[in-house]
Amino acid sequence: MTHDHLLSPITAAELTAPNRVWMAPLTRSRATMPGNIPNALMAEYYAQRADPRTGAGIIIAEATPVSPQGHGYYATPGIHTDAQEAGxxxxxxxxxxxxxxxxxxLWHVGRVSHHALQPDNQPPVSPTDATSQSKTYIDDTxxxxxxxxxxxxxPAELxxxxxxxxxxxxxxxxxxxxxxxxHGANTYLLDQFTxxxxxxxxxxxxxxxxxxxRFPLLVAHSVVDAVGAGRVGYRISPLSEHHDAIDSDPKSTFTALAAVLGKLGLAYLHAVETWDRSKIDPRLKTVIPAIADAFKSAGGHAYVANGDYTPDQAEQAIASGWADAVAFGKLWISNxxxxxxxxxxGPYNEWNSDTFYGGGARGYTDYPTIDQPALR
Ligand SMILES: Cc1cc2nc3c(=O)[nH]c(=O)nc-3n(C[C@H](O)[C@H](O)[C@H](O)COP(=O)(O)O)c2cc1C
Incomplete structure (x- = not known):
C-alpha cells in the first residue's frame, strides 16, 4: 500500500512538519541520576529519529515532570532545574x-507516584485522597x-x-x-481533575x-501565556480506564475541554484512542470525531491520533479525514x-518490551535502520 497522505507535509499553527508520521511521547527512564538530567545517550536516541526524510514529522519527547512533586517514576528527565534545561x-x-x-x-503525575520519589518523602498530591491502583519503579532495580x-x-496550592x-x-x-x-492524558494530574x-x-x-x-484550563492558559498558543499541544485519553480512572460521560467532558482548547488556538490536540485496536471501545467511533470537531471548529489546528495504529490504518485515518497526523509509539522505539x-x-523491526524502561543503549539506540545489517 502507498502512504501518500501520511508522508505529506503538515502545518499546525507554528509547528510545521515534513510528514504526518509523528513520534508519540515515550518514557524510557534513561536520564542521569541523581538529578533526572537528560544526557548524551538521550540526544543520540532522539537524533536517530529526527531526519526529515526517514524520521518523525514531529518528535514528542517523553513525559517530563515540571516540578519535583511532578515525578512518579525513577530516572525520568525533568525540566525544573538549570542542569535539566542544559541537558x-x-x-x-x-x-x-x-x-x-x-x-x-510537560507532566505532573499527581497521585500516580510513590513517596520515595517525592520531595522529603511527602505523599504525592491529587484532587482525591484515594490511592492509585498503579505500580511504579523507584530505583534502578x-x-x-x-x-x-x-x-x-x-485549592490554595493550585x-x-x-x-x-x-x-x-x-x-x-x-x-x-x-x-x-x-500531558492531560493517562490519568495523571490534569486527567485526575478532568x-x-x-x-x-x-x-x-x-x-x-x-x-x-477549571484547573486543566488554568494550566493551559498559563502555558499559552508563557510561550504562545501556536506551539502548544494537549494530550488526552478520553476512553482509557488506565490506572483505574473513569469518567461517566467522556464524550461531553472531553468535547467541552476540546472546545476551550480550540478557542485558545492550540496547535494540536492529541488523543490516545486505544492501546489495543483488537479490543476497541465501541464509543470511539462517535467520541473521537466529536472531540476533534469541537477542537477544530473552535479554532484549534490539527487533530493527532494515536493508539496501536499500523501504517496502513494511519494512512486510512488521514485519507478519510479522521486525523491530520498519527503519532506512533512502540513502532518508533524499534524503528x-x-x-x-x-x-x-516495511518491513518493521519488532520492539523488545524488556528494554522499554531503564538501562543503557541496548534496546534504545541499537535498533537497525532498514539498510543496516541487524546489530542486535
Ligand atoms: C514504553 C512506553 C512509554 C510511554 N510513555 C509515555 C509518556 O511518557 N507519555 C504519554 O503520554 N504516553 C506514553 N506512552 C503511551 C504512548 O505514547 C502511546 O499512547 C501508546 O504506546 C499507544 O501507541 P502505540 O500503539 O503506537 O505504541 C508510553 C508507552 C510505552 C509503550
Missing amino acids: WKQVTDAVHARGGKIVLQ YERHPNTPPRKLD PAIAEDFANAASRAIRAGFDGVEI RDGMNKMDPPWGGSTENRL PDLTERIRRD
Whole structure:
C-alpha cells in the first residue's frame, strides 16, 4: 500500500512538519541520576529519529515532570532545574542538527507516584485522597511498587502548580524545543481533575464539568501565556480506564475541554484512542470525531491520533479525514527510520518490551535502520 497522505507535509499553527508520521511521547527512564538530567545517550536516541526524510514529522519527547512533586517514576528527565534545561539543550541541538523538530511533553503525575520519589518523602498530591491502583519503579532495580496514598490538594496550592507548568514551558523553549505538549492524558494530574471518577474537590475546582476543567484550563492558559498558543499541544485519553480512572460521560467532558482548547488556538490536540485496536471501545467511533470537531471548529489546528495504529490504518485515518497526523509509539522505539520504512512499505523491526524502561543503549539506540545489517 502507498502512504501518500501520511508522508505529506503538515502545518499546525507554528509547528510545521515534513510528514504526518509523528513520534508519540515515550518514557524510557534513561536520564542521569541523581538529578533526572537528560544526557548524551538521550540526544543520540532522539537524533536517530529526527531526519526529515526517514524520521518523525514531529518528535514528542517523553513525559517530563515540571516540578519535583511532578515525578512518579525513577530516572525520568525533568525540566525544573538549570542542569535539566542544559541537558535538554544538547538533545534539541542534536535533533535540529539533523533537521528535525521536537516538542516536550510537560507532566505532573499527581497521585500516580510513590513517596520515595517525592520531595522529603511527602505523599504525592491529587484532587482525591484515594490511592492509585498503579505500580511504579523507584530505583534502578526497576521493580514495581504499588503507588502510595496521596494527599488531597488544598485549592490554595493550585496556582503554584499551574505556574510550574508555565515555568517549565518557558524553560523548554529556552532549551530549544519547537513547542510543548501538555500531558492531560493517562490519568495523571490534569486527567485526575478532568474525570468525575477521580476529582473529589469541592466547587469551584470539582463537581460540574466546567468546574473539573477549571484547573486543566488554568494550566493551559498559563502555558499559552508563557510561550504562545501556536506551539502548544494537549494530550488526552478520553476512553482509557488506565490506572483505574473513569469518567461517566467522556464524550461531553472531553468535547467541552476540546472546545476551550480550540478557542485558545492550540496547535494540536492529541488523543490516545486505544492501546489495543483488537479490543476497541465501541464509543470511539462517535467520541473521537466529536472531540476533534469541537477542537477544530473552535479554532484549534490539527487533530493527532494515536493508539496501536499500523501504517496502513494511519494512512486510512488521514485519507478519510479522521486525523491530520498519527503519532506512533512502540513502532518508533524499534524503528529509528520508521518513515523510510513506511515509504518502502516495511518491513518493521519488532520492539523488545524488556528494554522499554531503564538501562543503557541496548534496546534504545541499537535498533537497525532498514539498510543496516541487524546489530542486535
Ligand atoms: C514504553 C512506553 C512509554 C510511554 N510513555 C509515555 C509518556 O511518557 N507519555 C504519554 O503520554 N504516553 C506514553 N506512552 C503511551 C504512548 O505514547 C502511546 O499512547 C501508546 O504506546 C499507544 O501507541 P502505540 O500503539 O503506537 O505504541 C508510553 C508507552 C510505552 C509503550
